[in-house]
Amino acid sequence: MEISIKNISFLIKNKKILSDISASIPSRECIGIVGPNGSGKSTLLKCIYRVLQPAAGEIFFDGHNIKDMTLKESSLVVSVMAQDNGYAFDFLVEDIVLLGRAPHKKLLEFNNANDYKIMKNVLKTVGLAGFEKRKFSTMSGGERQRVILARALAQNTPCLILDEPTNHLDIKYQMQMMEIVKRHQLTIIIAIHDLNIAALYCDKIIALKNGQIVGYGIPKKLFTPEFIRYLYDVDAEVCINKTTGKPSITYIPPQ
Numbered sequence: 305m306e307i308s309i310k311n312i313s314f315l316i317k318n319k320k321i322l323s324d325i326s327a328s329i330p331s332r333e334c335i336g337i338v339g340p341n342g343s344g345k346s347t348l349l350k351c352i353y354r355v356l357q358p359a360a361g362e363i364f365f366d367g368h369n370i371k372d373m374t375l376k377e378s379s380l381v382v383s384v385m386a387q388d389n390g391y392a393f394d395f396l397v398e399d400i401v402l403l404g405r406a407p408h409k410k411l412l413e414f415n416n417a418n419d420y421k422i423m424k425n426v427l428k429t430v431g432l433a434g435f436e437k438r439k440f441s442t443m444s445g446g447e448r449q450r451v452i453l454a455r456a457l458a459q460n461t462p463c464l465i466l467d468e469p470t471n472h473l474d475i476k477y478q479m480q481m482m483e484i485v486k487r488h489q490l491t492i493i494i495a496i497h498d499l500n501i502a503a504l505y506c507d508k509i510i511a512l513k514n515g516q517i518v519g520y521g522i523p524k525k526l527f528t529p530e531f532i533r534y535l536y537d538v539d540a541e542v543c544i545n546k547t548t549g550k551p552s553i554t555y556i557p558p559q
C-alpha cells in the first residue's frame with residue numbers, strides 16, 4: 305500500500321509541531337523517520353494512524369483520502385506498534401494479540417478458530433510460542449515489545465507503523481524485530497533513533513528537525529558526518545561496512 309502525505313501541519317497552542325510535511329511512501333518500502341528528541345516523529349506517525357488530526361494537509365492510503373475512511377477501514381490497512389501501549393489491566397498475552405483481530409470482526413463477534421490460529425502463529429513468529437497464558441504484566445520490557453508486535457502482525461494489514469519499536473530490546477532482538485517486519489514485505493514507517501539499525505534495514509530515510517523535513521534519501525547518501533552533525537550536533541565517522549555494504553556510524557565524543 306502506498307501512502308502519500310501532502311503538506312501536513314500540526315499545531316499545539318499555536319506552536320507549529322509539524323510544518324508543511326510532504327512525503328510519498330511507496331508500497332512495500334521500509335521508511336525510517338529519524339531526528340532529535342522532540343523533532344516531531346511521533347506526531348507525524350500519529351497523524352498517519354489517525355490519533356491526531358492535522359491542522360492542514362491531507363494523507364492518502366492508496367489514493368484514498370483518510371478523511372473519507374472510517375477508523376475501522378483505516379485499521380484494516382494500517383497497524384501500529386506505538387510507544388506507550390498502556391495496558392492497565394492484567395491482560396493475558398493471548399488477549400492482547402487477539403485485539404489485533406478486532407478490525408476484522410463485527411460488533412460483539414467472538415474470536416473463531418482462525419483467529420486463535422493466527423494468534424498462535426504470530427506469537428511463534430516473534431519467538432513467544434507457549435506464552436499465550438502468561439500475564440502481560442509479568443513479562444520483561446523486551447518480551448512485551450514482541451507481544452505488541454505480534455498484535456500488530458495479527459491485524460494482518462498491508463502497512464505497519466512502528467514508533468521506536470526497538471526500545472527495551474537487546475541487539476539480537478532489535479535485529480530480529482527488524483528481520484520479522486521486513487520479511488512480511490509490508491509498507492513500513494518506523495521512527496527510529498539508532499542510525500546503524502536504520503541504515504541496515506530502511507530503504508529510505510526521512511529526517512525531521514524542528515517539525516520540518518530536512519533530509520530524505522537512501523541511508524548511504526543521507527548519513528554523512530556533515531548531515532549527522534547538522535541533525536544531532538554530534539561528530540561522527542561514517543564508513544561503508546564491507547560485509548553489509550551499508551553505512552556504519554561511529555560517534556566521536558567531544559575532545
Ligand SMILES: Nc1ncnc2c1ncn2[C@@H]1O[C@H](COP(=O)(O)OP(=O)(O)OP(=O)(O)O)[C@@H](O)[C@H]1O
Pocket residue numbers: 316321339340341342343344345346347348
Ligand atoms: N500534547 C502536547 N502538548 C504540548 N506539546 C506537545 C504535545 N505533544 C507533543 N508535544 C511537543 O511536540 C514536539 C514533538 O513531539 P514528538 O513526540 O512528536 O517528538 P519525537 O520526535 O517523537 O520525540 P522523541 O524522539 O523524544 O520521542 C515536542 O516538542 C513535544 O514536547
